[in-house]
Amino acid sequence: MNNKNNLTEAAISNFKDIVSLMESNRTTVEGEVYVGSKFLVTIGCNPFFRPIIDEQSPVCMNVARVVIIRSGWCEPVIGFKKYRCGPGDMLFINWGVMLNGDSFGANTTFDGITVTEEYMKLVFGGRMPEVFLSPGLCFSVHLSEREQTVWKQYVRTLYNLAHIRNIDPVVIRSLFVSALNFTESMYKSKGSDNHIAWSRNKRAIERFIRLVNDHAKTEHELDFYASQLDMTTHYLGMIIKKDTGTTAKEWIDKTLCVLLQLELRHTSKPLKVIADEFNFVSLSSFCKFFKRRTGMTASAYRLLSDHEE
Known part of the structure; x- marks a missing residue:
């Protein structure tokens, strides 16, 4: 399922706000997290960003996020509609999406990436795939066991690469391109579209x-x-x-x-x-x-x- 929504009178929370919230609540952040200057990689992470949604809704986080729900569930409210996502679901939320709220089940964890708009454009050489051009795009699709394994391997490899000292940033960017192309492929093969409406x-x-x-x-x-x-x-x-x-x-x-x-x-x-x-x-x-x-x-x-x- 997918939705393209309007951003009207929403609070704006940027990448630095998200990182600052995480850093100030380190003791409550579960899982493994890599914090870069333009991206986050999270493995088995709980929804540490929840206070931003709870306190500022409606809010646009001004970053692109791709996650797979590892355990529990989430139910983001986007365009005043609720989207229930459970284990094995891939959720993509672009930087122009307005969140009116979100609910989470007990012990909910995610494997995913968060990138700034600028970094996403840079890794694609200034020409992003057409599916990512819409700032208000969000979608949720269920992945097979094998597809989930592929995504987990992407995230784990990005996490490990980011921790290698003096790694050539081009290596990391190339893997981001591949991971995002995989995301696009899942959307095209499993998602529906509503351009007609x-x-x-x-x-x-x-x-x-x-x-x-x-x-x-x-x-x-x-x-x-x-x-x-x-x-x-x-x-x-x-x-x-x-x-x-x-x-x-x-x-x-x-x-x-x-x-x-x-x-x-x-x-x-x-x-x-x-x-x-x-x-x-x-x-x-x-x-x-x-x-x-x-x-x-x-x-x-x-x-x-x-x-x-």
Whole structure:
């Protein structure tokens, strides 16, 4: 089953909030947990994040989560509907999903991963699989014993790799890509879809996100996307903000920034060449944009090691 929901007047809890909650309640956190700067890996972990939901609902945690329920059950309330998940169920919740509540059975534990939106885009080289582009996507599917074993092996290997000192981050990113592709495969083979029931606005939002994914490198202004969707910039901006909690320009800028980070990290092109290829009016405008988005110059970012990124 799956649901794509609106994000309206929800509290926002980011990755740092989740990590801070876990760190301040270490004695009550069960299982094995690896805490990275952009992701969490949890094995046999209890729902330590529950206070965020209980105290702030409706809330968007602003991270993507994929878990398999190992024991017990959970019943997240998404779009004012309850979704009961038990042992062997895979639950995916994207960063735009609004949680109106969640219930948990006694001794409920999960095996899974939590990643920031930015990290998810980085591991996919700035071009995520289409299924993950919708910020409001969530789904639950039941896995066979063999499929559960595969997922547990993904999570265990990610956990072990993350604990290896000086491991090349590319190794971890590659396994994240594989694990998320496996998640996509489970969704496509077992999930159902309800695109037919989407409203005109919902369809427009999905098209906008795909257009940004395809064209953000060279098209930086909202006018282009509004013209492609046959809408005014005002109306497009209004429905994007209402549905996702993020402005349309922010969608464009954050996608563009990820693409620039990848270009700086993986090529030795002069900054002027990058500015031209990314359709900036000048090198200065490129440098100002990058500094505003990241807090550092493009040259300084290029000198960072993968471990510092």
